[in-house]
Amino acid sequence: MTTETHKVAVIGSEPQDDVSLLDILDHVLNSGVVIHGSLVISLAGVDLVYLGLNAVLTSVETAMRHLDTRR
Amino acid sequence: MDGPAAVEPMICAGLVCWVSRVSRVEFADRLAANMEDLQWLASASVRHQRVVSEIARHAAVLPARFGTVFLSQQSLEKDVRRRKRTLVEAFKRVADADEWGVKVFTTRSAAPPVSARSGREYLRRKAALLQERPLAQVDAEVRSFASELKRIARAGTAGGKVSAGQRNLEWQASFLLPRNRRKDLQRILQRFAAKWGESRRIECTGPWPPYSFVSAHDN
Numbered sequence: 001m002t003t004e005t006h007k008v009a010v011i012g013s014e015p016q017d018d019v020s021l022l023d024i025l026d027h028v029l030n031s032g033v034v035i036h037g038s039l040v041i042s043l044a045g046v047d048l049v050y051l052g053l054n055a056v057l058t059s060v061e062t063a064m065r066h067l068d069t070r071r
Numbered sequence: 072m073d074g075p076a077a078v079e080p081m082i083c084a085g086l087v088c089w090v091s092r093v094s095r096v097e098f099a100d101r102l103a104a105n106m107e108d109l110q111w112l113a114s115a116s117v118r119h120q121r122v123v124s125e126i127a128r129h130a131a132v133l134p135a136r137f138g139t140v141f142l143s144q145q146s147l148e149k150d151v152r153r154r155k156r157t158l159v160e161a162f163k164r165v166a167d168a169d170e171w172g173v174k175v176f177t178t179r180s181a182a183p184p185v186s187a188r189s190g191r192e193y194l195r196r197k198a199a200l201l202q203e204r205p206l207a208q209v210d211a212e213v214r215s216f217a218s219e220l221k222r223i224a225r226a227g228t229a230g231g232k233v234s235a236g237q238r239n240l241e242w243q244a245s246f247l248l249p250r251n252r253r254k255d256l257q258r259i260l261q262r263f264a265a266k267w268g269e270s271r272r273i274e275c276t277g278p279w280p281p282y283s284f285v286s287a288h289d290n
Contacts, residue, residue, distance in 0.1 A: 026245075
């Protein structure tokens with residue numbers, strides 16, 4: 001369901017909704033990452049992830065589409 | 072839980088654990104390095120999210136933090152038994168509720184592009200832009216939007232770090248919202264969207280599994 005009433009977008013309420021990679025990373029990584037059994041709340045790289053993210057977004061999304069069509 | 076490996080259920084201390092047998096090298100020994108490889112990070116996070124979301128559609132779920140690896144089935148069972156009470160409490164805390172992400176973007180004036188003489192200076196300035204602004208510095212109208220959302224939510228937390236540097240992002244947060252409050256959420260979103268018209272844009276994503284609300288101290 002994508003509602004474009006006024007300026008609100010509610011995304012993800014239906015399984016077929018396309019949630020952006022950025023939002024996925026935000027939620028999946030928000031409470032930290034476990035590395036070598038230790039909880040790492042703020043990864044050295046995470047704050048800077050966004051800086052380089054745009055560069056890989058396209059290639060990753062293409063890769064994910066390939067993954068989907070292979071199913 | 073992740074990887075292209077199959078996901079299988081295991082019963083531990085009366086709870087169902089969904090696990091997949093992943094490469095020890097990829098997910099333990101080299102995880103720190105892989106986390107810096109954006110291509111790897113993005114693919115692995117998307118797979119993680121798909122698996123957790125699919126399970127969450129059928130049952131209440133407590134998502135393990137990304138990168139949680141047990142070296143054996145025995146060590147998983149031992150850990151679940153040891154934390155059983157905490158896990159049961161966490162299930163109660165997130166019962167019949169979902170995580171929702173809310174972002175407010177300003178559409179008035181674009182932030183000036185970051186310019187710098189050197190690569191290092193560019194990164195320093197860009198990192199400064201990523202610093203989270205305290206709520207007190209956020210516009211009063213956005214603060215009142217935030218407090219209305221907080222009132223209908225069971226818990227709330229600052230939004231994700233990854234998108235903190237998105238252009239024109241004014242404020243963001245994640246909320247744990249009881250399912251019977253979804254109409255209230257919709258009403259608040261509509262009201263503020265109507266009020267702000269062209270000056271601001273609201274983005275709301277969800278329902279997410281309760282990634283940010285598994286541990287009590289995260290709230």
